[in-house]
Each structure stands twice: as C-alpha cells, then as structure tokens.
Amino acid sequence: MAHVELSLSDVFVPVAGTSTEQESDNLTRWSSTVFHADEPCLLIDAVTRVVAVSATGCDLLCLGDPEDLVGLPLLDGGLRLLDFTANRCELTDPEIDKIPPLLALSSGRLARGLLRVQGASADSPDSTVDAISTPVFTGTTVVGSLTFFSPV
Numbered sequence: 001m002a003h004v005e006l007s008l009s010d011v012f013v014p015v016a017g018t019s020t021e022q023e024s025d026n027l028t029r030w031s032s033t034v035f036h037a038d039e040p041c042l043l044i045d046a047v048t049r050v051v052a053v054s055a056t057g058c059d060l061l062c063l064g065d066p067e068d069l070v071g072l073p074l075l076d077g078g079l080r081l082l083d084f085t086a087n088r089c090e091l092t093d094p095e096i097d098k099i100p101p102l103l104a105l106s107s108g109r110l111a112r113g114l115l116r117v118q119g120a121s122a123d124s125p126d127s128t129v130d131a132i133s134t135p136v137f138t139g140t141t142v143v144g145s146l147t148f149f150s151p152v
Contacts, residue, residue, distance in 0.1 A: 026136050027051050027144050035066065040129075040149040044101055046142060048074045060129060060149055062120040074101065080118035082126060088118075104133035104145040114152060128152040 027045060034043045034052035040060040043051040050069045058066050061079055069077040081091045081099065096102065103111035111133045119125050129149045136144040 026138050030136060030144075030146055034146070042074075042101065042147045042149070043136070043144060044074050044105070044147075045144045046105060048102065048105070050074055050077055051144060057149060060127065060151060061117055062124070062127070082116040082118050084114075084116055088116075088126065090118075100131040100133035101145045101147045104135045104147070105142055108135050108137075108142050110134050115149075 027043065030043050031052040034041050034054055034057075037054040038056060040054055040057035042053045042057050042061075045051050050072055053061075053063065053066045053069055055066055058064065058069070063069060063078050075081075075096065081096065082088045083091055083095065091099075097106070098113070099115060100111040100113050103113075111131075113131055115129050115131050117127050117129060119127070128151070130152050131147050131149050133145045133147040135142045136146055
C-alpha cells in the first residue's frame with residue numbers, strides 16, 4: 001500500500017488577534033474544507049455524528065442533501081452498507097465497527113477498506129467504494145475521523 005502524507009499547516013495560520021487554541025476547532029476547520037471539497041469525503045465526530053460531507057460524497061454514498069445529514073449519526077443518515085456476499089445482507093454490528101471511519105475513531109490510526117453501498121432505490125445498483133480514514137485529534141484525544149472515498 002502506498003504511503004500518503006498530508007500537511008496543511010500553512011492553511012491554518014492564525015489571523016492576528018484570534019486564539020491559537022485547537023480544542024474542537026480541528027473539526028470546525030475540517031468541516032468547512034469537507035463541505036466545499038470536490039472529492040467525496042466525510043467528517044464525523046467522536047460519537048459518529050456527521051459533522052460535514054461533500055456533495056460528491058453524498059452522491060457516491062447514495063445519501064441526501066449534505067446539510068440535512070449534519071448532526072445525524074452516520075448510519076442513521078441513510079447510509080446502508082451491505083456485505084460482499086451474493087445475498088447482499090446489511091452489515092452486522094461487529095462488521096460495522098470495522099468500517100474505516102469507525103475504525104479510525106476506535107484505533108486512533110489510519111484505516112482503509114472497501115465498502116459496498118446499497119443504491120438509493122431498489123432499481124439502482126449497489127456501488128463499491130474504497131474508503132481511507134484518518135483520525136482527527138485535539139492534542140492526544142481523537143475527536144473525529146476524516147474519510148475520503150473513491151469508486152471502485
């Protein structure tokens with residue numbers, strides 16, 4: 001697997017007179033970036049509520065309007081994940097805990113995996129996406145996870 005490193009230190013240079021404390025600002029800062037991103041991405045907080053999702057992320061994951069998802073638990077916002085069997089069953093709780101956005105939260109490390117997403121309607125096909133997640137920290141505490149998706 002290729003190693004990817006992302007550094008955005010110059011992007012978040014504090015404006016004169018503003019606080020340099022990070023607290024939950026890391027989620028706030030990433031939230032704006034995710035909402036305006038052209039790439040399919042998702043930001044969730046430590047209790048798995050959606051903080052932000054890009055429009056292309058909503059399209060790829062067969063979700064509704066990005067603003068309507070904010071504050072909803074990730075899996076209650078319409079995201080339906082299926083296993084990779086021929087029967088297409090919804091994932092069980094132990095399997096859900098291993099999806100990249102949640103695994104990055106629980107492990108505090110990068111996570112990657114394939115997800116099978118149920119189509120928006122019974123007539124629409126399922127899609128498979130590659131998900132790469134990174135935990136978002138405030139100090140040494142994981143406060144969320146940021147996930148980028150790519151269709152497979």
